[in-house]
Amino acid sequence: MSFNVKEVAQLLKQAKENEKPYVFFTGAGCSVKADVPTATELIQEICKKFPIQVKNIDPEKDKYNYGKYMSALDKSERRELLKPHIIDNKKINWAHIALACLMQGGYIQRVLTFNFDSILSRACNLLGLHPSIYDFATANPHLYHLINDPSIVHLHGQGTGFVQLNTQEETLKHTEQLGDFIASTLNSNPSLFIGYSGNADEFFPLLEKKYSEQHRLIWTGRKQNIDQIEAESVKGFLKKNNNLTHYIGGIDADDFLIQLAKELECFPPELFSNPYRFLDQQLKNIQPYPLGDGLDILENLTGYLKEQAEKPLNKSLYTAVIHKYQNKESTKGLTEKAINDIMWAYDQQARYLRNQEKFEDSHRIYDQALAISTRHYGCLHNYALNLSDYANIKKDENLFNKIFELHEQAYKLQPFNADNIGNFGLSILRLACIKKDENLFKTAFEKFEISLGIQPDSLNFLGNYAIALSTLARIQQDEALFNKAIIEYQKALNIQPDDADILNNYGNVLSDLAKFKNDESLFQKAFAQYQKASKIRPNDTYNLACYYSLKNNLEVSKENLLHAEKYDSLPSNPHKHLSEDQDLNNIRQEQWFTELLERLKEKELKNKAA
Incomplete structure (x- = not known):
């Protein structure tokens, strides 16, 4: 057992x-x-360091006989062998x-x-x-x-x-x-x-x-x-x-x-989860400071530790810096390196807040940081990306001018940084999708092409460029743009053939071109990509559901769509997406599909209420 x-x-x-x-x-x-070496590794070391001492030991018959090898050494030689591993090693x-x-x-x-x-x-x-x-x-x-x-x-x-x-x-x-x-x-x-x-x-x-x-x-x-x-x-x-x-x-x-x-819920230890509280508890074992000289180092430290212990570790380490340097005035006289370290703390705290989906708090931290210095690339670039994510979620066109300004400031500091240029293109693409503005799409293309000129093997840039091309291709029903998108996806798959996102997106553009040309062979190629993606992520079956709907295989479409619902792998904003996705038109009148939309709507309302 x-x-x-x-x-x-x-x-x-x-x-x-x-x-x-x-x-x-x-x-x-x-x-x-x-x-610390194993017995077998020590035997190998003995053979290397003490070949004369072990010359009579059969290397095949006794290759695992640690005791026999050690018995060939005197006690001084054993200590010499073990000291670096046992006594000197502090790991x-x-x-x-x-x-x-x-x-x-x-x-x-x-x-x-x-x-x-x-x-x-x-x-x-x-x-x-x-x-x-x-x-x-x-x-x-x-x-x-x-x-x-x-x-x-x-x-x-x-x-x-x-x-x-x-x-x-x-x-x-x-x-x-x-x-x-x-x-x-x-x-x-x-x-x-x-x-x-x-x-x-x-x-x-x-x-x-x-x-x-x-x-x-x-x-x-x-x-x-x-x-x-x-x-x-x-x-x-x-x-x-x-x-x-x-x-x-x-x-x-x-x-x-x-x-x-x-x-057993005893890991991680408090030393790692809250070092302030841990050290404060350890210091309680020390007797009070004996001198009445006004320099009670124990009380001073424990007071500070108690204050910090009340805060979560991943906040307190950065907020301590932010509280000390809250404005430009407080950093006067500091070196450029010291100011950069302060800006890094602001950036880390803002990113932490963004990961908690506290976007407004994160933006406030970045604004406070940029009031101290506008010459920190990390703050500028990461703020632009953070704000771009938020604007895309909210579909707020008004935020993009500030996003573009942040990208421009980052560009002035590092004009050949492909990440900033590529993410600038992503921000432009997001606004282009909201406004359906063909000129913005073309500007995004230019940014992606520049970033790929610097980093031609970047999956991120290739994927975003392909998405931009295929999105405009759908709007204009332009076969040439579809084909350009296909080329970019193929480049990406040559670099990373088992990326499920790229396979799914490649399948989508093949499917769109198949509908445009009414070409069954392209449908089959799209299906092949979806199948490859599903082998990598078996629960990601939404695209297969769309494919089977287009092919009027309603039962298999239902099976795949409900599987995606069960494993929470539907697209973002699922109620809106499924309501508008024309690939699902053949199943739209089915009772089970109506019930699915109702469940998604109810779930969305519950999440908003929470």
């Missing part, structure tokens, strides 16, 4: 509620993304941060690790958790009942300790002393093994001997299933006890542990 992450999370939750939290056993796989990977979160949440009572590194203890300390640390390479294992949890137990020693157990002889001798401790652990709490293969030391036979099925045991590994596990002893053990021992395959320690912590 196997479990998914959600089910493992539920098991951990149940164990916590039963006051029997899980014990985790961790191996080298938990540390690899902190640049912390996300598997250990997630483990620390689970310990902090009370879901893990104890971590027993075969690793020498201190990554887990450093991750815990980073999050304000300070578990007890035990080095069982030197401690008396018979005193395990004195362990104070939550705890980290280094079964084979620590990198900074006096003893590290590496060889087969060392781990075998030590394992014999661990019997009572391991039996007590397995019989007292459920356990989970992660990042441990079971074939690099003498511990696994002890585990197999002491496991008595008192509690559940979960074993995770990179192999997809039990039969692919290299260690026959591990494979046999898991199959023998398969009612209570469970293998979860295809596991990356970092991914699995983060997902597990997320499921």
Whole structure:
């Protein structure tokens, strides 16, 4: 039997509620993304650095025998080998941060690790958790009942300790002393093994001997299933006890542990979600500042942290700058670089607000920024794009003069910036579509052609140019413009043949030209594009519905249109779009289509009310 992450999370939750939290056993796989090598990688390094010492070891027969290779080195050479990876390496990977979160949440009572590194203890300390640390390479294992949890137990020693157990002889001798401790652990709490293969030391036979099925045991590994596990002893053990021992395959320690912590709602830790509140809580452990000199650095800092902690992280980091530099007067005397940094903060905050669809607030931030300086390209360009999105949604012609002015100012700062020129063309195209102004379409063409002269392989510019050409082609019913649009779509597909948006739009222009020429072969080409797009995005079936409507295949059109409704893949403003799309004329009188329009209208009204 196997479990998914959600089910493992539920098991951990149940164990916590039963006051029997899980014990985790961790191996080298938990540390690899902190640049700590695996046993196999260390063997390769030993062969490279100490070729004389290992010359009598059979490289084929013993290629996975970590203990044998380590036994060929003296203790000084082992320390030389491990020091850069264990002691000098200060990196912390996300598997250990997630483990620390689970310990902090009370879901893990104890971590027993075969690793020498201190990554887990450093991750815990980073999050304000300070578990007890035990080095069982030197401690008396018979005193395990004195362990104070939550705890980290280094079964084979620590990198900074006096003893590290590496060889087969060392781990075998030590394992014999661990019997009572391991039996007590397995019989007292459920356990989970992660990042441990079971074939690099003498511990696994002890585990197999002491496991008595008192509690559940979960074993995770990179192999997809039990039969692919290299260690026959591990494979046999898991199959023998398969009612209570469970293998979860295809596991990356970092991914699995983060997902597990997320499921249990203890990730991300507060350090990342609100560092101000986190640091304020940590400083509460410090005794009051003792000197009466009026310079109470602790009180000053905690006051600031409390104020900032009340704000969301993604706002406070930028608004702190904005509050300090609210106008041009406040930036007098600052260097150009300092002013650019301030403008960047304004830009980031405005973009954050735009992503929250708070357009007016975003525009106010940009206006405040440009009152400080009109020489920041990012603010000018991103404001123009932001305002263009808003004007397009609102169909507000009056906003476009300001949009064009912003693009012009950005152009003066960076005249060869293809993004600004291409997005200028997009803004002109949007106004052209609203006004149905053929001259504006032609001006948009010019902008797209200039931007493509600078970046000929830009999918964004090719796609927008093709949309501009095909839109005017529909208005004028101009075959030459249809063909130009087709050429641009083909260029785009040569660059990115599996872009669903381009495939759908290419299908649309082929379909429009097919209607114009009454050409069945073009209809078939359009259908082929829709089919390719649907393989990439199976739920995006609106264009197929339109195609089948045109071909008078009403039942298949219905099936595809209702599928698009179910998976929310209808075009924007769906009620208006479906009401006006002439491709759907053949199904417009169908009762189910009338009911669909009513549902869309009702949904639209509910969204407006909300």
